[in-house]
Amino acid sequence: MHQLLIERLGPIHHCEFTIRQYTFLTGYQASGKSTIAKAVYFFRTLKGDIYQLMLRRQYETLNIQQGYAQIEDTEHQTLVSEFERHVRNKFLSTFGTSYCMDRDMRLCYRYQDGVEITICLKESRDKLTPNYVWVEYSQQIRNFLIMRENDAAQPRISAELDALFNDPFETVYIPAGRSVLTILGSQFSYLYSTMDDTQKRLLDACTRDYLELVMRLRPQFSNGLEGLLAGKQVSEIEQELFLEALRLIRQVLRGRYVASDGEERIWVAKDSYVKINFASSGQQEIVWILNLLFYYLVLQKPVFFIIEEPESNLFPASQKAVIELIALVVGAGNAVLLTTHSPYVLGAINNLLYAGTVGKLANRQVSEIVSPSKWIDSSVCDARFVQNGEAKSCMDNELAQIDNALLDQISHDINLEYDRLFEVEQAVEGDASCR
Template structure:
């Protein structure tokens, strides 16, 4: 089941509808709504995690300190808080703002606004659940959630996955990652010293991303190879390791080629090792290394744990040389072919161009596939039937996939638009520099 998102009058978006595929690509100029769409998808797909979090805290009564034991009331309040941290105050939004997410034909959530009777200039958030969700929450009211065992948690996760037609855990990797890495040694202090009201002012996805990093740092005490070696030496994980080993090896190779180093968390420090005895602290590393180090760590972690994720990643190309942009794009395709789902926002023609040749590879006739595999691993090929690309501009969204001669590719104008304009201007100026066949360049 493909999920459907409808946004109306929120942020830069005037009105748009998006079908979420296994691999979804969003491109377009800055400040036109790519992040708004990405955050909206995360808002709705992380509702499962909101429900599970309330369960793990002991249920609604434990969360509210006995004030309320009604599931749908507590969940809606949590979603309202999340909405404000993702999109800002509703008071400045148009009264006809609306967000709707369709998980299936019978499962949906809608967010809208309602005027304050005493002050029509102020809008308040209204959340509506479809009947299937209301029925589920009503049934939870008879359950007691104390001392939940791992088996009980797994059972509840399975039920949530079935209800929302979503087998994935949602993971958002935001833009601006190098700033968080730059503040590596201060993150623990920042998060423990801030009051709740101050924490709520931090962008929701940035906060969740940071919390995830803080939790997983110790996992990489001996780097990715240390994690792989632990799995290899554990008899209970032998079968799993052999199954996922090829993908882990590709990911490690791509990480080494881009970072020219290996990450380790040693003595409370994040380090990038250039050799066994030479390293640089991560806050002193290059901006490109800082941008991608936790992208690779997180992808490696979820691959090694065999956890299926819906990955939302903003601007994977940030601070990277074109060759590295190609490699990280291939890594995202690897994640898709390892059973995950990915939504990526990008401005880069190199990223879009890489996705295009991966789409080409996926549409090569079987007769020639063996030859193509010698040049490009099949684990990196993209399936055109499960790939969707969209262009966001002027408050709307248009299809970014062309289907000429039964070949589905990202439209060339999206990849080459900027370079075409640059080349046209260069040609125009060259006409003056070489007017009448003689160079008009100044003499040096």
């Protein structure tokens, strides 16, 4: 299992836990949930970055062999040095400048025994960069980079990287504030294409990767989500899974998403649609969460989803349906790290955890209430409440559910305030009646 350690990065003072198939983060805003999510994305995508570095070196070698470039035209570096430079640049692109970071900042990610990467800061002799990003990593990773120095990027290399990093998943990050892309629609593709590398670097790496993923996949939705199934041979079980996913998506989206004629639309009836930039704020926020979940479900490629605040601008019933869809997709062989502020989201998760527990005792009866495809096994689930620089477990081990007490405390405070106001009203009315 993967393990994450964060020391003194942003609002996080100390955080250490194991990444499970279902990992849920909750807590107040600005408490550090996004910092944790970005750290997980940063480390989990490094294996893919190594493959891309090898691919780029392969193209450079080919250009030299075919006479399109001279050896002196290409900056010759070892794969080791290229990887270390890439990790430094990616860290800064993900978390911002290191100038104002705590000198004791430390990030460590363990992929498996003997394979880990650590990021820390060291004082630099160059006064312009006092906090130099320092990369340390296991000898197994270094050996791989040295041995593959002159190898071509091939599928077997990708498989070796999966084994080395103990990670068969592609990692997909879906940030908060995603409605910006949907509001701009097709115009964003043009705006993004006109930006130079410096301007693109103003976006953090996680958001930039998400935007590029959406722009790359958008044309595949020209016939809607159903179009992804065209010509695909599926089993009866898979068909039921896809149909249930589509049902949940329609329930949340209140329409059918299609990207055609250079614009994104939500068809609300057979002959009526609304352009995505004129859709409701809830539809704009959720549409690409739904699209990506269904796309990778159909693709049947293992994905580790990192989803920030899926509940944004959604009615509680829709929040419940989104959680059921996420559970259905994750249960099909994927994984998720999810951040949320919503007690409705946590309540929906608890229902699915409870179904997973009771379903072991009464499978048929529970299946009539909640489809087994959505049950969550508590043994592969962890929930953390992020507060005061820490991420403490908020799982009730006895009940095998998320402890809602911390969020329920807010409801308690609101109700207590109401009771005090009611007492004042009663006292005033009592005084008036005595006159």
